[in-house]
Amino acid sequence: MAATATERDDVQPVANENLDRFLTGTITVLPILALGLVAWQVWSELLGWSDLIVFAIMYVATGLGITVGFHRLFTHRAFKTGKAVRAILAALGSAAIEGPVISWVADHRKHHAYSDRPGDPHSPHVDHGHGVKGALRGLLHAHVGWLFIHTERGLKTRYAPDLIADPIVNFISRTFVVWVLAGLAVPFLLGWAIGGTVAEGLTGLLWGGAVRMLVLHHSTYSINSLCHFFGKRTFNTNDESRNLGWLSFFTFGEAWHNSHHAFPTSARHGLKRWQFDPSAWVIWALEKTGLAWDVVRIAPERQAAKLVT
Template sequence: MDGRKHRWFILGASLIPLIAVAGAMALLWNEIFGWSDVVVLVLMYAVSGFGISTGYHRMLTHRSFETYKPIRVALATAGVMAGQGPPLIWAAHHRKHHRVADKPGDPHSPHLDFEPGFKGTMAGLWHAHLGWLFDVNLTSDPMRYCPDLVREKPLRWLSEHLLLVTAAGVVLPGLLAYALTGGDWRAGLTGMLWGGLVRIFLINHMTYAVNSVGHVFGRRRFDTTDQSRNVAWLSLPSFGEAWHNNHHAFPRSARHGMKWYEVDLSAILIWSLEKTRLAWKVVRIDPDRMEMREAGVSRVNAASMDKRELLETQQNIAPLAERRRDAREADASLVDVE
């Protein structure tokens, strides 16, 4: 697809859900809204949200856990229904992002080539949120960034039949609403609107917000080489993705919410799969390693320090500043995206 066709495709894919939201608001104003609409909206938001967070992101991109092929395909299919593009392209984009996060080559950093001040910040947020999708030159090559996934036939099929599966994700909530209401065709239509297009709009902008807001606003627990932030108020609707600084510190971790109070719905799902023996090789971060990173010590320079010294750095890490600067380039190995 050339640049012009690509831009028109992205524009259409962005405008259709937006127009659907406007239509849904008009129906709300006229009190045309039923319980079945709530059911299919919440259900499909959960399905597609887990598809992106657990499936596309943690399972495919970072290989945070292994599972049986039917579950793997189901999670990837749920991700396609979110309307965020083919799994192979999505994973390639994200692996590239981690390799050069907030540096030249990052497809959706809000910090590159933008003028200082409010105007530049807004331009960066727009680029990271949605603008980068319009540039065909920023499309990442799956053969370069995720050849392991390209070898999987189901993922190739889902990528090649993107529009069909995405459309099925719009029709499915309509059929469900139709069945729930005993054959009310109006409920079927509004179910497609709320559980299909409005839900796609909501889940997409939640993901986009992690890319944009999650690199500008929020708290930094770990001293990573990028500008990632933890955005607590986005954690629940993003299924745990908004613990973004945690994630950039430990990309392969199956759990992004690393404190007991950090809600991470995808981590709960992965834990449930593991407890029922439907998932294995779940990547967990050793508490000592996490403690060292939070103190500002990478695993690269930790080898030359004893545990007592590492713990002391929690109180005063200033003496380690020079060593941390020297190790920043070596810290690239912490990406662990493959």
């Protein structure tokens, strides 16, 4: 008899599933509810430049923590860097509130191991039925539904043993709550510093905390859902990954997803010069300043060999 998901040796057990679902639901719903405050603020003409500045600072910082740090560095080892940069990227990614770094990496490495096959934690194509209803059910699962399901999460000791053994990354992963709180305290302090009042601090928290979380989370989730359903297949891969150019502007270049699945360790996801990929620019800047090395680049010949014909 085939082993079920809970019996397999690559599924991460969860100590308290109900608590985990409650916290996941809270993080998912609260930013949406905050839109009511945003609507009132805009309607009352109380939206200030300081709010947008705080939003931009927090969105870029935490977004790059996910794309450059959690994804390209820690998951795929697309480049190497020193302890200080590793710590900064791990902390910034944690402040994005998408989960502890080791759990995030384990889930994503498992996604690549089983991409769009049984075992993939968030495929929109596995066991969701056929037709329009099946497609919508799959997209919902891949976008956010999988976060509430624990039968396919990546086992950390199997998929991220290197990070468990890394004292810096392990410490930041274990102290995840500290970085979550920092990711909420900083926009309040920025708003207060820029605007000069506690009220500006609170609206800074609204925009740099709740609104930033809403936009960044759903941009990240769209990689799992939209980029496995819509867009162009430039390279031959064994899954349904797609390149979705317009989404790259919200995801710092992550939406060149078919290119990424074709060459997972590449530091660049936008492999063409015109493909918007600011995460790759950050890695390039780190390399030029001596803060990154052994940056993985894919030779044109390797790219040409995988092109869809």
